[in-house]
Amino acid sequence: MTKVKYVRVSTVEQNTSRQEINSNEFSKVYVEKASGAVKFLERDEAKKLIQDIDKGNIAEIHITTLDRLGRDIIDILTMIEYFNSKSVNLFVENIGMFSMINEKPNPTFKMIASVLGNVAEMERNNMLERQKAGIELAKLKGKYKGRLYGTRMTDEEFLKKYKNVQAELRNGESLRRAARLGGVSLGIAQKVKRLMMSEA
Structure with missing residues (x-):
């Protein structure tokens, strides 16, 4: 044990x-x-x-x-x-x-x-409400360019958005270098690689 x-x-x-x-x-x-x-x-x-x-x-x-x-x-x-x-x-x-x-x-x-x-649940609900309110405010100001609340990018859309990272990975660059060259986080580069491998 x-x-x-x-x-x-x-x-x-x-x-x-x-x-x-x-x-x-x-x-x-x-x-x-x-x-x-x-x-x-x-x-x-x-x-x-x-x-x-x-x-x-x-x-x-x-x-x-x-x-x-x-x-x-x-x-x-x-x-x-x-x-x-x-x-x-x-x-x-x-x-x-x-x-x-x-x-x-x-x-x-x-x-x-x-x-x-109960506190954890309230904090999450408050965070979601603040997020929705922020998006609505940005829409009113004409500044919101993101996706509608509650929607997600498809894998295909994700790969298309980060095609520069894909190119670096295909060129044999490491995850960290591909992330740096693509101007994204390591987590994004990892997801790109994972999706590329699933398509292979």
Whole structure:
């Protein structure tokens, strides 16, 4: 039975080093790059974590903050209940508290988790409202050139937008150099390469 850590950032461009600062204390660190809006059970690294839990390999999970599990209160509490049912103790570093004490659910933790989960959900809703309001304001001023809220570029549109990065990669440049020459982030270059490979 092992002690592991689950780390999550919202985008591939974000740095995980702050969350991984104590990674040497754990037998394994699951590094997730997915939005908090994505349900925990639908994330790639979370699925691997669940598989390891189901195999009985994990006794303790550490996360830096509760919102690493999600931004939806129901999703957060569902995962806490699941961990408890599997006798896996969850430790949230910023509040210094375990989900279980003496192998029984910690009622104080559950109460605090409910409050923090609601805060995380409200923060996400407020962020979305601010984003929508900002777009509407930009439209009124005639300055909005982006896509409509809630829409996404297709893979084909994405590759077309970053065709200069494609060209650098086809010329044999490294990801970092292709990103620099194309004037984009490393995360964008990685996605371009991934889509190019899927088309090959």
